[in-house]
Amino acid sequence: MPVATAILSPTIATKASQKKTSSKAVSLDTYFKKYRDLEDGFKYELVDGIVEKTPRTMTPAQTFILNNLMRRFLTTKAYENGGNLFVEIEMLTKPDQIRKPDICYRSAKQIMDGDFSPSEFVVEVISPNDKIEKVKDKLREYFAAGVKVVWHVFPVQQEVEVYTSARRSEVFSGADMVSAAPAIPDFQLKVDEVFKKNIIAAS
Secondary structure (H helix, E strand, O other): OOOOOOOOOOOOOOOOOOEEOOOOOOOHHHHHHHHOOOOOOEEEEEEOOEEEEEEOOOOHHHHHHHHHHHHHHOOOHHHHOOOEEEEOOOEEEEOOEEEOOOEEEEOHHHHHHOOOOOOOEEEEEOOOOOOHHHHHHHHHHHHHHOOOEEEEEEOOOOEEEEEEEOOEEEEEEOOOEEEEOOOEEEEEEEHHHHOOOOOOOOO
16 A cells, blocks of 8 residues: 655754744745755744744654554545645745645645645644744634644644634544544544554554
8 A cells, every 4th residue: 555755854953942044035936945955853934035944843753643644544535536644845825935834735636736835734743842822823824824624733742632723723632533624524533543652554
């Protein structure tokens, strides 16, 4: 069975503070040429034309989260129809704004077109060092851009907060079911399964 595509850098960032690489606005073309392929353990996003550098929130030690989501996604109609989950790929939320969600869904059309249109389903892994105002700002930005569902995954608390709008959310844990509907109606699993580390490959 094919495996969904994902690439994670083996480098773990050691600083949690957000940093602007320059106070000078840059074009989308400059951003893509200079920052797109950097592999230094940081995430580079374009915010109001300014490049922002932040530590990657999903570390190699947390790839089990991605693995669990991938395995469940492979059973959905979205995957059957050519969609997939990706890690830290560009998403245009405003004319001069590029975000790179930890995990996001791309439809078959988006994959074929190779565009940067907003994903309907986004997953962000929230670390203790994330500033709440930044998290909330990005959340509002996602929904304003057309995202339908956002999951905030909390590895320390082993909880998932599911947003279906910037103002509507519910926190789930344990045996609670979390869903990506309406973006992906048949993508759902228990929170325990999101954080499970001892998955055995099917024979």
